[in-house]
Amino acid sequence: MMYLQRTEPTGSIGLIIISLVLAVILTLLPLPEWAIWLRPAWLLMVLLYWTFSSQGMVGMGSAWFLGICLDVLNGTLLGEHALALTLAVFVAIKLQNSLRLSTWLSQGILLVGCVFIYQLILFCVQGFIAGPLVNWRFWLVPLTSMLFWPWIYFILRDCQYRWTGSRS
Amino acid sequence: MxxxxxxxxxxxxxxxxxxxxxxxxxxxxxxxxxxxxxxxxxxxxxxxTQGLMRTRAVLSVPLSSIQYIVSTPIRLVNEWGAAVGSREQLIEERQSLRAEQLLLRARVQQLVALESENRQLKALLHAAKEAQGRVLAAGLLAVDTDPFVHRVTLDRGRRDGLFVGQPVLDAYGVMGQVVMVNPTVSQVLLINDAHSGIPVEDVRSGLRAIAVGDQYTGKLRLVNVTQTADIRAGDLLITSGLGNHYPHGYPVGQVESVHVKPGEPFAIIALQPMAHLERSRQVLLLWPATGRHKS
Structure with missing residues (x-):
């Protein structure tokens, strides 16, 4: 709650919740057969955006909670996505603190690394449960996520400025 | 103190x-x-453990609204497409449906004769009567689950009397079983999921085996079948009714290939599921008759 009293423009809770719910909906949207393995990691992208630019309102706790929600919705092992999202956001927070990345491009490059870690954890967990996965398209997800990053970044930033601007 | x-x-x-x-x-x-x-x-x-099933069920009650939100626009688009479908298309569809109905009627006539004959034979053998169960049609919610899991979400739930373990069929064969029931939606574990196992029997040779899901190919595998067993490519496998879970006699899959490797104890047998697991939009839920059929 203490973060809300800060004066500098942060995300508002309403916008954060709406964008995260939209990301979950995009994750559940049916895709044609060939695109199933290429689905960008929508939830991780929106989470990372807010990690970079909401000044502590969104972090590993939210990532964990949303990961559990995703596991329940998908019917995957409970905690699988929670672990992957938490670790990916952790890496993002650590690197963000030390490198101070601020432009959308540098954050996008960091995002590719985070999505790769996310995929790697899912790959390992799946490997333990059901044997190794052989579909090479699985490893293209960091790239497809990168393609959508500028859109997410500029749309969310625009919304964020308008929302906080109208509030203050 | x-x-x-x-x-x-x-x-x-x-x-x-x-x-x-x-x-x-x-x-x-x-x-x-x-x-x-x-x-x-x-x-x-x-x-x-199975202990978290309840937690999952409780958590998924509020989350199921998201599944409805995802599904609604897609359903509306589909309905709109059907509504503005051209007249010729509809006429064509009607004709093909008519032809199919005629064909099915002719087959049903045969079936009636066969059924009565079968009943007489069974009566002669003093076998238990195979009562018909109740069925209910359900639609799939347009929700994609993770590519790692083979599950579908149905738009029916506890309100309609569904229960965990209920068999689910489509027009062509067994699809799977209900694994989670909410008030309004439910999740079905398809037979090609790695967690699914279904007891089957070969129609031709009567051989019994267990078919388990193959996670990444979307097909089924027969496990623990010896290399000398009488099974060939093209054989139809039906549910054996053992395990009192799936009712007896519904088609499960067709043997696609039988690989025999010298030195291995068991043959590697791949099955193509009969049910259209990726394409069916309408499924049938089955309430097996309470008096279990014993064979």
Whole structure:
């Protein structure tokens, strides 16, 4: 709650919740057969955006909670996505603190690394449960996520400025 | 008394420390370790025990509204497409449906004769009567689950009397079983999921086996069938009714290939599921008759 009293423009809770719910909906949207393995990691992208630019309102706790929600919705092992999202956001927070990345491009490059870690954890967990996965398209997800990053970044930033601007 | 005080004080202090850990942003490593170990503990518990099924069911009640939100626009688009479908298309469809109906009627006539004959033979053998169960049609919600899991979400739930373990069919064969029931939606584990196993029997040779899902190919595998067993490519496998889970006699899959490797104890047998697991939009839910058929 203490973060809300800060004066500098942060995300508002309403916008954060709406964008995260939209990301979950995009994750559940049916895709044609060939695109199933290429689905960008929508939830991780929106989470990372807010990690970079909401000044502590969104972090590993939210990532964990949303990961559990995703596991329940998908019917995957409970905690699988929670672990992957938490670790990916952790890496993002650590690197963000030390490198101070601020432009959308540098954050996008960091995002590719985070999505790769996310995929790697899912790959390992799946490997333990059901044997190794052989579909090479699985490893293209960091790239497809990168393609959508500028859109997410500029749309969310625009919304964020308008929302906080109208509030203050 | 003094001891208790000290213990309480320690606990309060610990509580304060823990709270401080979670309030400040400066301990990301600790937070990560706590959250990650919680996630791992959940995963282990979920994988090796059944205890979390209830938690899952409770959590999914509020989340099922999201599934409806995803599904509604897609359903509307489909309905709109059907509504503006051209007249010729509809006429064509009607004709083909008519032809199919005629064909099916002709087959049903044969079936009636066969059924009565079968009943007489069974009566002669004093076998238990195979009563017909109740069925209910259900639609699939347009929700994609993770490519790692072979599950579908149905738009029927506990309101309609569904139960965990209920067999689900489509027009061509067995699809799977209900694994989670909510008031309004339910999840079906398809037979090609790695967690699914279904007892089957070969129509031609009567051989019995278990078909399990093959995670990444979307097909089925027969497990523990010896290399000398009488099974060939093209054989039809039906549910054997053993295990009292799936009713007897519904088609499951067709043998696609039988690989025999010298030195291995069992043959590698791949099955193509008969049900259109990826394409069916309408499924049938089955309430097996209470008097189990014994063979």
């Amino acid at each position: 003094q001891d208790v005080k000290i213990i309480v004080c320690t606990f309060l202090n610990e509580g304060l420390t823990i709270r401080r850990l979670f309030e400040r942003e400066s301990y990301p490593v600790v937070r990560m370790l706590v959250l990650a170990s919680m996630a791992i503990a959940l995963m282990v518990a979920d994988h090796f």
